[in-house]
Amino acid sequence: MESAMSNEKSTEPLGKAIASAQSYDAKKMDSDTRDAISSLREEMHEMLQLPSEDLAKVDYIEWKLDWKPVLTSRLYPKKI
Amino acid sequence: MTFDYKEMVKEAIKTSQPATRVRQLGCHDKTPASVSQMTLDTTARVAPLSRCHHSSQASLAQQTYTRTHLKRFIDKWPARDQANKAEDGIALAGKDSFSSAFTAALGMANTTNICGLDDVLIKAAVFEALLEREASCQFASGSNANLRALLNIKESHGRESMTVSGELGPDNELRWTLNLRTTGTTWARLLCMIFNLSRMDALATLANILSMSFDNLSKLSSDRHAVELKGGSRPIEDVPDSLHLPGLPAGSACAELMEIRYIYGNAGQIIGAILRYRLNGNDFCLPATVGRGVLCMGKYKPTAHFLNQHLMDQHPFAPVIFFQDMRTALAFERMLGETQGYDPEEFIITAHLGTDLSVLPWNYFHGHEVVFVPAPTKVCMAMVKLYRDYIMGAWAQDFRIYPGFLLHSKPSCDLKEHVTGVTDAEDELLRGAVRLDTVERPTWLMEQVAKKGFSYDDFVAWGQKLGIFKAPTIATHLGTTTQPHALAPANPALTPERAYNLADVNLYHILRPGSYAVLMGAKGAGKTQVALSASHSIIKGDIMWPLFRGVGINAGNVAYIDAETPHDEYCANLEQHGLTTETGHRFFGLSRFGDDLPEFCNTFSLTDAQFREGLFHYLLEHKCRFVFLDNLTALMGDAVHQGKAAQEVLDWVEKLQQCGLCVVLVHHKFEHEGGIAHSDKARGSQLFIIRARTVIALVSRTEILREAVESEKVRSAAADDGLTVGVRFNASKPAPVLEKRTFWLHLPLGASEWQFLAATGADGTEIPFLPPADEPAESMVSAYDASAASENAGEAEHCELSEEERKVYEYAKSHGEVGTKDAKTQLSYGDTRAREVLQALAEKGLLVHNNKNGRATAYLVNK
Numbered sequence: 001m002e003s004a005m006s007n008e009k010s011t012e013p014l015g016k017a018i019a020s021a022q023s024y025d026a027k028k029m030d031s032d033t034r035d036a037i038s039s040l041r042e043e044m045h046e047m048l049q050l051p052s053e054d055l056a057k058v059d060y061i062e063w064k065l066d067w068k069p070v071l072t073s074r075l076y077p078k079k080i
Numbered sequence: 081m082t083f084d085y086k087e088m089v090k091e092a093i094k095t096s097q098p099a100t101r102v103r104q105l106g107c108h109d110k111t112p113a114s115v116s117q118m119t120l121d122t123t124a125r126v127a128p129l130s131r132c133h134h135s136s137q138a139s140l141a142q143q144t145y146t147r148t149h150l151k152r153f154i155d156k157w158p159a160r161d162q163a164n165k166a167e168d169g170i171a172l173a174g175k176d177s178f179s180s181a182f183t184a185a186l187g188m189a190n191t192t193n194i195c196g197l198d199d200v201l202i203k204a205a206v207f208e209a210l211l212e213r214e215a216s217c218q219f220a221s222g223s224n225a226n227l228r229a230l231l232n233i234k235e236s237h238g239r240e241s242m243t244v245s246g247e248l249g250p251d252n253e254l255r256w257t258l259n260l261r262t263t264g265t266t267w268a269r270l271l272c273m274i275f276n277l278s279r280m281d282a283l284a285t286l287a288n289i290l291s292m293s294f295d296n297l298s299k300l301s302s303d304r305h306a307v308e309l310k311g312g313s314r315p316i317e318d319v320p321d322s323l324h325l326p327g328l329p330a331g332s333a334c335a336e337l338m339e340i341r342y343i344y345g346n347a348g349q350i351i352g353a354i355l356r357y358r359l360n361g362n363d364f365c366l367p368a369t370v371g372r373g374v375l376c377m378g379k380y381k382p383t384a385h386f387l388n389q390h391l392m393d394q395h396p397f398a399p400v401i402f403f404q405d406m407r408t409a410l411a412f413e414r415m416l417g418e419t420q421g422y423d424p425e426e427f428i429i430t431a432h433l434g435t436d437l438s439v440l441p442w443n444y445f446h447g448h449e450v451v452f453v454p455a456p457t458k459v460c461m462a463m464v465k466l467y468r469d470y471i472m473g474a475w476a477q478d479f480r481i482y483p484g485f486l487l488h489s490k491p492s493c494d495l496k497e498h499v500t501g502v503t504d505a506e507d508e509l510l511r512g513a514v515r516l517d518t519v520e521r522p523t524w525l526m527e528q529v530a531k532k533g534f535s536y537d538d539f540v541a542w543g544q545k546l547g548i549f550k551a552p553t554i555a556t557h558l559g560t561t562t563q564p565h566a567l568a569p570a571n572p573a574l575t576p577e578r579a580y581n582l583a584d585v586n587l588y589h590i591l592r593p594g595s596y597a598v599l600m601g602a603k604g605a606g607k608t609q610v611a612l613s614a615s616h617s618i619i620k621g622d623i624m625w626p627l628f629r630g631v632g633i634n635a636g637n638v639a640y641i642d643a644e645t646p647h648d649e650y651c652a653n654l655e656q657h658g659l660t661t662e663t664g665h666r667f668f669g670l671s672r673f674g675d676d677l678p679e680f681c682n683t684f685s686l687t688d689a690q691f692r693e694g695l696f697h698y699l700l701e702h703k704c705r706f707v708f709l710d711n712l713t714a715l716m717g718d719a720v721h722q723g724k725a726a727q728e729v730l731d732w733v734e735k736l737q738q739c740g741l742c743v744v745l746v747h748h749k750f751e752h753e754g755g756i757a758h759s760d761k762a763r764g765s766q767l768f769i770i771r772a773r774t775v776i777a778l779v780s781r782t783e784i785l786r787e788a789v790e791s792e793k794v795r796s797a798a799a800d801d802g803l804t805v806g807v808r809f810n811a812s813k814p815a816p817v818l819e820k821r822t823f824w825l826h827l828p829l830g831a832s833e834w835q836f837l838a839a840t841g842a843d844g845t846e847i848p849f850l851p852p853a854d855e856p857a858e859s860m861v862s863a864y865d866a867s868a869a870s871e872n873a874g875e876a877e878h879c880e881l882s883e884e885e886r887k888v889y890e891y892a893k894s895h896g897e898v899g900t901k902d903a904k905t906q907l908s909y910g911d912t913r914a915r916e917v918l919q920a921l922a923e924k925g926l927l928v929h930n931n932k933n934g935r936a937t938a939y940l941v942n943k
Contacts, residue, residue, distance in 0.1 A: 031291045034152075035105065036105050038225075038226075039105045042082055042225070043082050043083065046082035046083070046085060047085045049085075050085050050086060050089065054085075054086060054089045057089055057092075057093055058089060058092075062098075065105075069104065069105035070102060070103070070104050070105065071102070071103055071104075071105055072100065072101070072102045073083050073088070073100070073101045073102075074098045074099070074100045075085070075088045075089065075092050075098060075099045075100075076092065076098045077089070077092035077093050077096060077097075077098070077099075079096075
């Protein structure tokens with residue numbers, strides 16, 4: 001209600017707002033994206049710290065990065 | 081924070097099913113909140129200070145990193161944006177600023193930082209202080225993993241190992257150690273060291289790590305700020321009370337926060353603020369922005385706002401007093417607050433930050449009557465046109481401008497007293513300026529401001545009257561596309577055929593209508609004297625310049641544009657060369673320092689298109705066939721070195737040539753270090769020389785004495801009083817015979833006629849040259865001045881004199897008498913030969929003995 005009454009309500013398309021909200025430089029990576037990828041890398045790094053006996057039990061790991069940044073990690077055990 | 085993979089493995093093995101974990105990212109990272117619609121979503125999050133739970137911090141503290149981990153953050157300091165120019169504003173007359181005395185009288189505080197913070201060095205220092213503060217804050221809260229990585233770098237590659245460690249002290253100050261040897265206290269310095277970055281690039285990199293941007297400090301944007309309801313609660317203020325600015329001179333390194341003035345959104349929420357800081361007694365304002373419930377600087381792109389814009393919406397009929405300088409608006413509001421408060425029904429005070437008017441929300445002015453109070457600089461006053469366009473474009477009811485200045489800070493002197501060095505118009509402005517701190521009734525002042533407001537047209541006319549804005553007459557000149565009438569075709573006698581013999585050369589081989597000549601010389605060589613004597617010679621029509629006669633016809637008028645000589649000296653020069661009596665008839669002189677100059681002379685610069693246009697019309701209007709531009713350095717400034725500017729001036733010269741004018745460019749020689757002039761090269765762009773038909777290089781007295789000119793007569797004249805000069809023709813297309821020849825002349829102090837000393841060829845050896853006698857040739861006499869011919873008829877024998885006799889007789893005529901010693905000096909002969917020459921002249925009846933003996937012996941001219 002409040003936002004509807006406001007004369008500051010934007011009429012710009014949403015896509016444009018996303019593009020302009022974070023970065024002035026189109027060539028540079030958006031900082032949200034950069035931080036998300038950085039987090040993903042930390043996850044992989046953390047997984048690789050597992051002891052080898054644990055790693056031997058893992059079939060594969062699936063990481064999924066959704067927007068707005070939500071990270072899903074799914075670990076598939078080896079079928080014995 | 082990462083998932084616990086050990087736990088996940090256990091779970092997966094136990095259940096034989098995939099183990100899944102989900103989390104939202106960005107919880108620990110201070111990614112900038114969007115200031116557009118996206119903010120609506122992000123505001124639903126928990127408050128920023130409660131967001132971080134650092135249970136994992138202790139275990140991660142042991143983790144080590146390499147530089148590779150952080151390399152992606154390395155960034156470059158942004159290049160400077162082109163400053164906004166008021167090109168679309170009202171055209172200014174003269175320079176773009178008031179006189180330095182005027183600016184000094186108003187004080188730096190009133191005349192700088194009008195749109196925010198002008199000084200980019202201070203702005204960068206403010207940003208650096210903010211970065212260091214923010215970095216320590218983020219590190220302390222554990223919210224930035226990259227800062228943690230920065231202080232835990234451990235690399236080992238043989239000799240190139242690197243270890244960084246560091247911590248925050250109890251005073252929240254960073255202390256880092258690099259390779260157990262180097263220590264430091266700032267984040268930027270650490271980045272400089274480990275990545276080998278310049279200071280500015282290190283700041284850009286640190287900003288990148290912190291998700292901050294220098295542009296966010298003051299570059300306003302038009303992105304709308306969405307409503308952040310937050311239950312109406314006030315944002316947390318994260319704004320430093322004092323900024324310790326690094327890199328500034330000691331004693332001037334701390335900016336104190338004086339005032340926070342909130343900007344309210346339409347729902348009554350705070351959406352930003354104007355921060356007024358004070359550094360060394362001078363105030364400047366910076367924008368602060370609310371993002372994620374925190375009021376801060378530098379983190380988010382600041383939105384352009386008007387002060388009290390919400391009041392403008394709430395009171396659509398209230399008049400608006402629009403201050404160009406935010407600080408004046410704030411000072412005025414403080415005064416109102418101290419007295420009786422603020423009734424926005426009566427009027428609303430507004431102002432804005434930044435120079436980019438296009439990003440401001442102008443629609444707030446819809447329906448309001450606006451009175452604009454300009455800031456005290458010419459550039460600001462010129463921008464009134466842009467403000468008018470934006471405000472009236474937003475359907476404001478009315479736009480008026482207060483014709484004067486209101487000052488928020490104390491000026492440096494009493495403005496009611498006379499300030500030396502200011503023009504009359506500036507004096508009037510200073511006397512009319514109002515210091516806000518001396519006003520007892522602010523509402524009365526506002527009534528006066530509203531009452532005295534001029535309409536836009538009246539304001540422009542007022543500015544034109546004071547010489548601030550350009551008068552419209554020039555604009556109409558420029559608007560005309562039709563060529564003004566060119567001069568009537570020149571008399572064919574003024575464009576003589578090529579001369580291959582010295583005897584055939586006349587004045588118009590050198591100064592030829594339809595072409596341009598360059599007269600160059602070192603400083604003090606006598607350029608002005610040579611040029612003025614040429615003007616005199618043209619006007620008289622038949623006298624020598626310097627050794628070549630006119631053709632005895634009215635060659636047209638002469639214009640002399642002097643941009644260097646002080647006015648009294650200029651007048652004395654005209655007197656010396658007999659030009660004063662011709663002024664306004666045949667001679668049209670414009671001296672930069674003269675009074676009553678035409679309007680186009682405001683800049684007096686050939687680089688100014690309007691000056692060129694104005695002068696073009698002036699020359700044609702006064703039927704000037706010849707124009708001397710004395711000199712290019714004074715008329716073009718530094719632009720004389722620029723090929724582009726030279727080309728523009730030469731294009732204009734070409735236009736004059738096409739109209740039948742002869743243009744003489746008086747110019748400086750190129751001087752080496754130590755002031756030694758180059759014989760052929762001109763100062764600045766060589767285009768002027770390349771395209772000239774005639775190039776005359778003057779050899780100055782200094783050069784004569786230094787270069788040991790062969791002729792004894794020239795050397796001795798150079799050592800005497802008066803002006804001795806060598807006129808060397810470096811190029812002479814219409815009279816090739818002159819090329820590489822030098823004619824040595826002497827002008828006694830105060831005299832107007834040159835004395836011929838000698839002529840030398842390209843190799844410096846003397847060549848036989850007899851200047852024509854200083855009388856009109858018979859053919860010219862009949863055409864021009866019969867009375868002059870009759871006067872000279874008695875001197876017919878003069879033509880039959882030998883060269884020596886002629887020299888001595890000339891000397892006697894110019895001095896009234898001649899002694900043996902004088903004759904010796906003139907001829908460079910011994911006593912005997914000098915006496916013989918004198919006796920021969922006496923026998924011919926041209927000289928008579930003065931009947932005195934010994935040293936007093938002399939011969940007088942027989943009249």
